[in-house]
Each structure stands twice: as C-alpha cells, then as structure tokens.
Amino acid sequence: MILIKLGIVTSGIAPVIVECNEPETIPREDLLNWIEIEEIPEPVLQAGKTPNLYYNLETGQLFYEYSDRQLSPEERIQQLEAELTVSKEDNVSNMLAITELYELILGGTA
Incomplete structure (x- = not known):
C-alpha cells in the first residue's frame, strides 16, 4: 500500500x-x-x-x-552525437550525388 x-x-x-x-x-x-x-x-x-x-x-x-527542462550535459552530448551521425550520413549521400553528377558531366555513365 x-x-x-x-x-x-x-x-x-x-x-x-x-x-x-x-x-x-x-x-x-x-x-x-x-x-x-x-x-x-x-x-x-x-x-x-x-x-x-x-x-x-x-x-x-x-x-x-x-x-x-534544460538538457543535462550527458543528454546534450547524446543529442549532439546523434546530430553529428545524421550530418555525416547526409555528407556521404551528398558526396555520392556529386560524384555521379560529375561523371555524367564528363560523359560517363553513373
């Protein structure tokens, strides 16, 4: 009880x-x-x-x-690490898209 x-x-x-x-x-x-x-x-x-x-x-x-409430330092670090991971994944996707576009411009096939 x-x-x-x-x-x-x-x-x-x-x-x-x-x-x-x-x-x-x-x-x-x-x-x-x-x-x-x-x-x-x-x-x-x-x-x-x-x-x-x-x-x-x-x-x-x-x-x-x-x-x-305000994030604790540990929660803020976790949040920033998650944002960094997403940013890195986006960066890789963007680099691949730029590479494909570059190859198309040069006359190659993607």
Whole structure:
C-alpha cells in the first residue's frame, strides 16, 4: 500500500506532492489527508522533460504530464552525437550525388 498527498485541486486534477511507502509512519490523525493507492506507474523518461505525477479525483487514476527542462550535459552530448551521425550520413549521400553528377558531366555513365 502506498499513500499519496495531493496539492491544490483544479478541475478534478491534483498534483501528487508527497508519496509514502511506509503508511505506519503517518500519524493516525493525519491519515484523512492521504489517499491510498496500490502502485505508482513508472514515468516514460524523455530527454529534456520532467515527469510530474497527477491524480484524477473522478477516476482515481494516476498519470504523468511532462514539463520542459534544460538538457543535462550527458543528454546534450547524446543529442549532439546523434546530430553529428545524421550530418555525416547526409555528407556521404551528398558526396555520392556529386560524384555521379560529375561523371555524367564528363560523359560517363553513373
């Protein structure tokens, strides 16, 4: 059993502000302010995004909304390496096209 505490409710949706995996640590008089759930879903990790957990009071469902954040140095390096790989592949394609065009201009066949 997991307990969650919610932030300000807007249109039946509230952010989860606290998660507690040890319900016995919560004073009995405070338990009314907590919601009992079975499990918390795992967020989908996305570069440049922060998962924010929300609770739908009407359906009792937990879900994530993702907000933008600055890339970590490691994520930025991965992004640049991926862009470099694409650039290299494009460069090779362009060089082949130029070679074929050059051969056509000289009267050869491509």
